[in-house]
Amino acid sequence: xxxxxxxxxxxxxxILPLSAYAIDNCGIAVKGQTPQRIVTLNQHSTELLLQLxxxxxxxxxxxxxxxxxxxxxxxxxxxxxxxxxxxxxxxVLFSNADFIVxxxxxxxxxxxxxxxxxxxxxxxxxxxxxSNCSEQVDMDTIWQxxxxxxxxxxxxxxxxxxxxRQQHILSQLSPLQNEAKVLLWSxxxxxxxxxxxxxxxxxxxxxxxxxxxxxxxxxxxGHITWEAILLAKPxxxxxxxADWAPAxxxxxxxxxxxxxxxxxxxxxSITMPFSETIEGIRTAQGVLRINKxxxxxxxxx
Amino acid sequence: MFRHxxxxxxxxxxxxxxxxxxxxxxxGGVPLPLESLLNILTGEQNSVSxxxxxxxxxxxxxxxxxxxxALGLAGALAQTLFRNPLxxxxxxxxxxxxxxxxxxxxxxxxxxxxxxxxxxAFIGGLAAFSLVWFCAGGRKGQVYPLTxxxxxxxxxxxxxxxxxxxxxxxxxxALGPALRWMLGSLSGAELNQLPFLTIxxxxxxxxxxxxxxxxxxxxxxxxxxxxxxxxxxxxxxLWCGVIVLLSATSVALAGAVGFVGLVVPHxxxxxxxxxHRYLIPGSVLIGAFLxxxxxxxxxxxxxxxxxxxxxPMALLAVPLLLSLLRKHHVH
Numbered sequence: 355x356x357x358x359x360x361x362x363x364x365x366x367x368x369i370l371p372l373s374a375y376a377i378d379n380c381g382i383a384v385k386g387q388t389p390q391r392i393v394t395l396n397q398h399s400t401e402l403l404l405q406l407x408x409x410x411x412x413x414x415x416x417x418x419x420x421x422x423x424x425x426x427x428x429x430x431x432x433x434x435x436x437x438x439x440x441x442x443x444x445x446v447l448f449s450n451a452d453f454i455v456x457x458x459x460x461x462x463x464x465x466x467x468x469x470x471x472x473x474x475x476x477x478x479x480x481x482x483x484x485s486n487c488s489e490q491v492d493m494d495t496i497w498q499x500x501x502x503x504x505x506x507x508x509x510x511x512x513x514x515x516x517x518x519r520q521q522h523i524l525s526q527l528s529p530l531q532n533e534a535k536v537l538l539w540s541x542x543x544x545x546x547x548x549x550x551x552x553x554x555x556x557x558x559x560x561x562x563x564x565x566x567x568x569x570x571x572x573x574x575x576g577h578i579t580w581e582a583i584l585l586a587k588p589x590x591x592x593x594x595x596a597d598w599a600p601a602x603x604x605x606x607x608x609x610x611x612x613x614x615x616x617x618x619x620x621x622x623s624i625t626m627p628f629s630e631t632i633e634g635i636r637t638a639q640g641v642l643r644i645n646k647x648x649x650x651x652x653x654x655x
Numbered sequence: 656m657f658r659h660x661x662x663x664x665x666x667x668x669x670x671x672x673x674x675x676x677x678x679x680x681x682x683g684g685v686p687l688p689l690e691s692l693l694n695i696l697t698g699e700q701n702s703v704s705x706x707x708x709x710x711x712x713x714x715x716x717x718x719x720x721x722x723x724x725a726l727g728l729a730g731a732l733a734q735t736l737f738r739n740p741l742x743x744x745x746x747x748x749x750x751x752x753x754x755x756x757x758x759x760x761x762x763x764x765x766x767x768x769x770x771x772x773x774x775x776a777f778i779g780g781l782a783a784f785s786l787v788w789f790c791a792g793g794r795k796g797q798v799y800p801l802t803x804x805x806x807x808x809x810x811x812x813x814x815x816x817x818x819x820x821x822x823x824x825x826x827x828x829a830l831g832p833a834l835r836w837m838l839g840s841l842s843g844a845e846l847n848q849l850p851f852l853t854i855x856x857x858x859x860x861x862x863x864x865x866x867x868x869x870x871x872x873x874x875x876x877x878x879x880x881x882x883x884x885x886x887x888x889x890x891x892x893l894w895c896g897v898i899v900l901l902s903a904t905s906v907a908l909a910g911a912v913g914f915v916g917l918v919v920p921h922x923x924x925x926x927x928x929x930x931h932r933y934l935i936p937g938s939v940l941i942g943a944f945l946x947x948x949x950x951x952x953x954x955x956x957x958x959x960x961x962x963x964x965x966x967p968m969a970l971l972a973v974p975l976l977l978s979l980l981r982k983h984h985v986h
Contacts (some may be wrong), residue, residue: 439827465827542832545961546842571960577835579684579842581707582959598828612845613710617703 367538375506379563380487382470388508389453393446394459395466397422398634399483402579403455404429405513405635406503412447416441417461419628420596423636426537440466442606452479455503457634481506485633491574492557496633502553516635523638528649534589536644537567540632541599545577554633562644564590584617590647591621596628622651666925666941672720675869675947679716682951684958710846714981718844719950720943721852727942728859729901729922730916731934735870738977744902745791745897746807750911751814752783752955753903754837757910758818762825771905772836773848780903786810788895798891799878807885808943838963839912841950852904858940859897867931870894874929912964915942918972925979947971 376385393414394400400415401423409429414436422430435447446454446467454473456462462470462482470480483499485491497517504513536559538549549555549566553574559566568578568587593601605623608614624647631638681692691704695713709818731745737746745795756779759767767775775788791798791806863870863875869890881887902916922945923937945968 409821520675541837544832544840545835547831568959576960578959579954579961581711581954582684584703584707585685585687587703596828598826603959613706 375508377502377506378480379502380482380484381619382474382480384474384481384506386479389479389506391449391451392453392507393441393449393451393457394455394457395440395461396419397629398632398636399455399457400430401635402483402500402503402631403507405508406500406507406509407518408507408509411432411507414441414446417457421627423629429522443468444524452478453506454478456480456482457632458483459486483633489552490632491554493520493561493637496520496637499633508540520635520638523642524561526642527562530645530648531571531652533562534564534648534651535567535586536564536590536592536648537583537586537588538592538602538626539577540594540596540628540631542577543604546580546583548578549573549631550576554637555631558631558637558641558646561641562648564644564648580614584614586622588652591618591623591646592633592644592647593623594627594628595625599628599650601625622647665933665936665940668937668944672940675944676716676720679719679947679951679957680712683707683712683954684961698726706980707817714844714846714849714951715841716947717846717849718841718852718908719946721849721856721921722841722909722912723942723944723946723949724939725852725856725859725901725942726912726915726946727919727923727940728856728863728935729898729905729937730918730942731920731931731938732863732870732898732915733893733933734897735873735931736891737804738876739800739804740921742804742900743913743918745811746804747899747902747912747914748783748787748807748810748814749780749899749902750780751811751818751904752781753777753785753816754911755779755783755814755821755904757836758821758833761829761836762821764821776910777907778905780863780906783898784899784951793892800962801833803891803895806832807927815889826898835963836910838965839910839968840953840961840963841909842961844908848908852908855900855904856939859901860935862897863935866890867935870931870935909964910959912968914945914965914968914972915946918976919945922972922979 374385374387376383390411391413392403392408392411394403394412395416397417397419403412404426409432412433414434415430416435416437417439436449440461454467456466460466462468462480470482473480479504485495488495500513500516504510538555538559540547548568549559550571550573551566551569553573555574556566556569567583567588568576573577593604595601608618622642626640626643630636630643677692681687686785687704689709691708694701694705695709726744733742733744733746734740738812753776756767756775759765760770760772760775787810788808790810791803822830859908869885872883872885877887919942920938921932923934923941927933927937949964949967949971952971953962953964956962956967
């Protein structure tokens with residue numbers, strides 16, 4: 355069966371040329387033949403490509419943050435995981451990749467797989483999610499990455515379908531009476547690392563109809579003092595859930611602190627998987643989750 | 656030098672103390688109303704602002720004063736004991752030992768993960784010193800300043816390499832908290848952690864003051880001091896012990912905040928003179944002031960965000976030291 359499809363593929367590709375693409379991505383002009391052996395770094399880029407239906411063209415994934423999105427699990431398990439963290443350059447070369455998709459800036463740093471220009475010089479193109487190089491990050495940035503990857507991977511119909519799916523989720527948001535204040539806390543108990551004023555987290559809270567108490571931080575995430583949190587009096591606390599930052603340890607820290615337990619344990623809270631707080635295919639779901647929690651809050655008041 | 660003015664300067668410093676405490680309570684990541692400050696006197700706790708001042712800021716301000724004083728004193732003692740102006744209290748391996756155990760705690764290694772983080776730091780500091788003392792020939796009783804310094808530096812390098820290894824093997828996303836701890840922070844300070852440090856600091860200061868003449872003698876070299884009647888065997892273990900206790904307790908509370916122990920004794924000498932009569936109370940007071948104001952900067956420079964102690968420490972201490980050096984042309 356595989357041999358037959360391979361021969362058919364050869365036949366068809368010898369008659370019709372493979373589609374080419376040309377995109378300017380984060381300052382690098384990326385163009386070439388449609389990728390056939392893709393390596394994805396970071397979970398949100400992995401999920402994006404799986405959702406676009408190119409799982410059969412992926413030869414390696416790396417650096418998951420938490421459990422892969424359930425609908426994609428079967429396809430994900432079929433692809434070799436190159437590394438728990440970033441793979442080495444040798445690992446990527448041995449996988450015979452012809453294209454690399456990175457989720458965070460660090461993917462193409464010395465701690466990751468190295469500079470994108472180096473890979474390009476050696477005939478391997480790459481794509482970095484544009485949220486890493488845009489001033490303003492919002493849902494349009496996510497849809498831009500979906501469209502561009504759709505063009506590169508020759509799956510424009512799937513890309514359109516995915517954008518429509520996310521827009522449909524956003525159309526289910528309920529309007530809220532009051533603008534509640536939300537704290538979205540990732541990790542670090544002494545100086546909580548929370549969503550800041552620039553970046554997708556801020557945009558998610560805004561779309562859900564609330565105000566982010568960290569919106570004066572001029573970065574996507576930042577450390578804040580407990581003083582500032584207490585004074586801001588959040589109406590909802592969102593604990594991020596990740597293997598490396600479990601929600602339970604944040605919750606038990608608050609419960610056992612003499613001051614914080616008095617002030618904060620009565621505030622309603624929800625947990626949210628880390629993957630829903632960054633730009634990817636689960637962002638719209640994340641917005642809906644926050645919106646639902648706030649709507650429930652309004653109903654109980 | 657300021658010899659004639661040393662005592663008036665010290666008295667001024669003591670008077671300035673309450674002003675610094677009030678500043679520490681009033682200034683912070685968020686502006687608070689004046690009445691909250693006044694409510695401390697009456698003991699009322701009506702609003703969140705009152706709570707912030709008494710439960711969050713007060714431990715920090717007191718903690719900063721205690722840690723600054725402890726590290727300042729430990730630094731002065733280290734520089735005297737080792738007769739080395741570049742000595743700091745971490746020369747005996749305390750900070751590296753504490754960092755190793757804290758990193759093991761953060762990355763969930765074995766039994767260390769079950770202990771509270773400050774206890775891990777304290778145990779790590781003491782254990783590292785024991786190793787240094789042993790390597791410097793402590794058991795045989797043949798410890799000299801040079802061997803102790805070299806053993807300290809060597810063990811510190813070893814512990815630092817092990818710490819880095821654990822961090823590299825572990826989840827990179829947990830690196831942030833580990834690095835912030837190593838730069839020092841008072842954001843986790845709680846009132847119940849302060850009594851032990853207070854007793855340690857007061858006890859050590861009184862002991863150092865009582866033995867100030869022996870310390871002055873030590874400055875001339877261990878051999879010369881011995882001819883002056885100082886019991887070297889007793890003194891070196893005593894002062895190593897005091898330095899290690901002060902620094903391990905400070906590191907357990909505030910993380911491995913560096914530079915305080917190095918720069919405070921120099922500032923004190925430049926302002927008040929090198930005799931231990933002034934150096935001891937001076938180092939404690941100047942160390943306390945420096946760290947209190949550094950902590951205020953940590954909370955206000957990038958409000959509402961918070962910086963670790965190490966950054967404003969360098970920003971504040973370096974110009975101070977350089978300007979004093981220029982004025983006094985130290986050889």
